[in-house]
Each structure stands twice: as C-alpha cells, then as structure tokens.
Amino acid sequence: MGEVEISLSVNGHARTDAVEPRLxxxxxxxxxxxxxxxxxxxxxxxxxxxxxxxxxAAVRSCLVLAVQADGAEVTTIEGIAAPDGTLSPVQAAxxxxxxxxxxxxxxxxxxxxxxxxxxxPDPTDDELRVGLAGNLCxxxxxxxxxxxxxxxxxxx
Amino acid sequence: xxxxxxxxxRPTSPAEAAEVLAELGDTARVLAGGxxxxxxxxxxxxxxxxxVDVGRIEELRRIEQREGALWLGAAAVDAAVERSELxxxxxxxxxxxxxxxxxxxxxxxxxxxxxxxHADPAAEYPAVALALDAEMVALSVRGERTIPAASFxxxxxxxxxxxxELLVGVSFPRWAxxxxxxxxxxxxxxxxxxxxxxxxxxxxxxxxxVQRAAVALFGMGATxxxxxxxxxxxxxxxxxxxxxxxxGRLAVDGMDDVPADLHGSSxxxxxxxxxxxxxxxxxxxxxxxxx
Numbered sequence: 357m358g359e360v361e362i363s364l365s366v367n368g369h370a371r372t373d374a375v376e377p378r379l380x381x382x383x384x385x386x387x388x389x390x391x392x393x394x395x396x397x398x399x400x401x402x403x404x405x406x407x408x409x410x411x412x413a414a415v416r417s418c419l420v421l422a423v424q425a426d427g428a429e430v431t432t433i434e435g436i437a438a439p440d441g442t443l444s445p446v447q448a449a450x451x452x453x454x455x456x457x458x459x460x461x462x463x464x465x466x467x468x469x470x471x472x473x474x475x476x477p478d479p480t481d482d483e484l485r486v487g488l489a490g491n492l493c494x495x496x497x498x499x500x501x502x503x504x505x506x507x508x509x510x511x512x
Numbered sequence: 513x514x515x516x517x518x519x520x521x522r523p524t525s526p527a528e529a530a531e532v533l534a535e536l537g538d539t540a541r542v543l544a545g546g547x548x549x550x551x552x553x554x555x556x557x558x559x560x561x562x563x564v565d566v567g568r569i570e571e572l573r574r575i576e577q578r579e580g581a582l583w584l585g586a587a588a589v590d591a592a593v594e595r596s597e598l599x600x601x602x603x604x605x606x607x608x609x610x611x612x613x614x615x616x617x618x619x620x621x622x623x624x625x626x627x628x629x630h631a632d633p634a635a636e637y638p639a640v641a642l643a644l645d646a647e648m649v650a651l652s653v654r655g656e657r658t659i660p661a662a663s664f665x666x667x668x669x670x671x672x673x674x675x676x677e678l679l680v681g682v683s684f685p686r687w688a689x690x691x692x693x694x695x696x697x698x699x700x701x702x703x704x705x706x707x708x709x710x711x712x713x714x715x716x717x718x719x720x721x722v723q724r725a726a727v728a729l730f731g732m733g734a735t736x737x738x739x740x741x742x743x744x745x746x747x748x749x750x751x752x753x754x755x756x757x758x759x760g761r762l763a764v765d766g767m768d769d770v771p772a773d774l775h776g777s778s779x780x781x782x783x784x785x786x787x788x789x790x791x792x793x794x795x796x797x798x799x800x801x802x803x
Contacts (some may be wrong), residue, residue: 414617502618
C-alpha cells in the first residue's frame with residue numbers, strides 16, 4: 357500500500373504530506389515539519405515529553421500515528437507562545453519559578469499544563485499533582501514545576 | 513520509525529470493517545485509540561501486516577441508554593466516558609474506574625472497547641465489565657454475536673474474539689435500588705497499572721441487608737477474576753454485622769496462580785487484593801446505605 361496522503365494543520369499552517377502509516381505523529385512533527393520542540397523520551401507513552409494538542413486535546417504524540425491525525429488541528433510547543441514571541445502565561449511562569457533545568461521534559465509539561473488550566477482554571481493542589489502525573493522530569497524534583505503551574509493559574 | 517511496516521485501512525462503517533477483517537484474518541489488528549497497541553508496536557512486542565482504524569466510525573463512538581443497559585460503542589474514548597452524565601447515572605462503577613485509567617493525556621485517546629479487547633489483566637475496565645456481567649457485542653461477516661464477560665477474557669491479553677471479529681460495543685447492565693459502587697487499587701504511581709485492585713458493587717434491601725454483590729479483582733491473574741466466595745458471604749448479611757476484612761481475605765483465599773513480579777510477590781499481591789476488596793466494599797456499602 358505504501359504511503360498515505362494526509363492533510364492537517366500544524367500550529368495554524370495547513371500541510372499535506374505523504375507518510376508511511378507507521379510514522380508516529382511525533383516523528384512526523386520532528387522530521388517532516390522540522391518542529392523539534394516536541395521531544396521524544398520513552399516512545400511508549402510513559403514520559404509525556406512528546407505531549408501535543410490534537411484538536412485541543414493533550415495527547416502523547418508517540419502514541420498517535422500521523423495518519424490518525426489526518427484532518428486534525430495540531431498544536432505543538434512552538435505554537436504555544438504568541439506569534440510575536442510573547443511567552444504564554446504557563447511559559448512565563450516556568451521561567452519565573454525555575455520550572456525547568458535541562459529543559460528536556462519542559463515542552464511536554466507546558467503543553468499538558470496549558471490543557472489542564474484551560475479545562476480547570478483553578479485547580480486544587482491535588483488536581484494539579486494528578487494532572488501533571490503523566491509527565492516525568494528527571495532533574496527539578498517537580499516542586500518548581502508545580503509552583504510554576506500554580507503561578508500560571510493565579511495569573512489566569 | 514519504531515513500528516515495523518504495515519498497511520493502513522480506514523473503513524467507514526462497522527460492516528466495512530468486518531469485511532476488511534474477514535479478508536485479512538489474523539494478519540490484521542483493529543486500531544481504536546491505540547493507547548495499548550501503539551506502545552506494543554513501538555517496542556516491537558507486536559507486529560501486524562495491517563492495521564484497521566475504526567477510531568473515526570461515528571456509530572462506534574456512541575454512549576447511550578439501550579433498554580435496561582448502558583451501551584458504550586467500542587470506540588468511545590475514556591475522556592468522554594469520564595465526562596458523561598449518563599454514564600455516571602447509569603453505571604457509576606464505570607465513572608469510578610475512568611479517572612484511574614492512565615493519565616488524562618492517555619484518556620483523551622484511549623477507548624473502553626480497546627481496553628476490553630486488549631484485555632490487560634491489571635486494567636480497570638475489564639474488571640468492571642466482569643463485575644457487572646457486561647456483554648460484549650462482536651461483529652463479523654458471519655453476523656453479530658454477544659459474548660458474556662464471564663467467557664470473554666480467556667487469558668493474558670487474550671479474549672474470545674476471533675481474528676475476524678470486531679468488538680462493536682459493550683452493554684453494561686444498570687442496577688436499580690439502593691446501590692453503591694467503588695474501585696480501589698494500589699499502584700506505584702498514579703496512572704500506572706495497579707499491583708492489585710478491586711471493582712465492586714452492592715445492592716441493599718430495605719432492612720440494609722446485602723441483596724446483591726459483585727466483586728472483581730484485577731492484577732491477580734491472567735484475567736480479571738470474580739470472587740465468588742466473597743460475594744456469597746455478602747449476600748443476605750446485614751451491613752452492620754459484616755467483617756469486611758474477612759470478606760477481603762475470602763475474596764483472595766481460593767485464588768492460585770497469583771502473579772509475582774518486581775512489584776510484589778504472589779503473597780503480597782494477595783494481601784493487597786484483600787485490602788482493596790475491603791476498602792472498596794466499605795465505600796460501596798456506605799454509598800448504598802445513603803441511597
């Protein structure tokens with residue numbers, strides 16, 4: 357059967373590409389769209405580094421095939437800041453609260469937190485922890501990340 | 513690219529999907545949300561020549577009341593089940609289980625039907641289906657058949673579905689009267705598969721005696737398991753006279769082949785299972801007593 361043609365929007369830009377069915381959305385974004393802000397950690401759905409928005413829903417892009425995103429609107433970390441480069445409230449709070457160290461997990465955390473706060477603008481501490489439990493960080497110890505998302509919620 | 517090569521099919525109706533499966537047989541695998549299948553493909557624990565994507569078939573995404581039961585189309589995503597007022601009202605045990613499945617990013621794509629067809633023995637939805645005697649409806653070119661939960665789960669990641677059969681949906685019976693439901697599980701981290709867990713339902717009569725009880729355990733064998741002796745001990749007993757810790761022990765007593773792995777020995781799992789039954793029953797009875 358070979359390649360399949362897909363049409364989708366990535367950060368507001370319409371694209372049409374022929375892809376192998378086995379190409380994951382994460383690899384499509386990184387290698388075909390050159391959007392390498394989406395990071396790949398575990399590639400089997402555990403670490404959350406590859407989180408992107410598909411039609412507004414936060415998903416693991418390593419567990420979505422590019423062909424499954426045919427027709428969808430995809431937002432990656434590159435599409436979170438304003439077009440003029442102004443950081444989103446979540447991004448600004450990560451900078452202010454030391455929510456990142458090496459930065460590898462950060463795109464996934466920012467995208468997850470963006471979806472989390474959109475659906476629940478005033479989360480309790482418990483809701484925040486549960487909501488961020490699907491993203492792994494190996495250097496900050498999470499306290500800075502939690503503080504950042506809390507500050508972003510307060511900045512609302 | 514991590515998965516091995518496969519061809520991709522996107523039928524537009526259940527009947528068309530059944531035709532594709534009839535043609536391709538066991539060289540094909542059904543893809544719904546992909547949250548169990550994609551990890552296996554990425555790790556090359558599994559490979560198929562063909563994937564048949566049913567995730568977009570609208571008919572398979574329905575959540576609706578059908579006679580005395582709740583119908584979940586096989587491709588209804590977990591997040592929709594979690595948010596559904598109808599589900600919360602008709603089958604509260606499902607609503608209890610949903611938040612425990614993976615993380616919200618997984619539930620945005622994962623499906624109840626996919627979880628049940630994948631049949632991981634430590635997963636929540638198969639245990640809920642078994643506890644409630646749900647019925648799985650399978651479609652092939654030979655027609656439609658209904659498979660009771662008690663004979664659906666045949667082993668680790670194995671079900672009674674034939675390679676050419678598509679799970680089109682699951683029918684969950686609705687309980688009436690003074691009922692309570694709960695799921696309790698012990699996992700190393702929130703969202704991980706549980707070391708052991710229990711999904712229970714109880715119905716009380718007017719004198720607060722247990723009229724009906726369902727107890728299913730997960731993570732305790734190759735399939736989810738019903739705890740018959742525990743259910744028998746519950747039925748007829750007054751809620752005030754029940755020793756739930758004892759019922760918990762009864763639930764796991766007769767269970768052999770309890771798995772051991774780096775998260776715990778068989779004996780440890782059995783103890784955790786007993787405590788999960790005890791806690792779930794405590795919560796379910798309390799809820800039913802208020803009703």
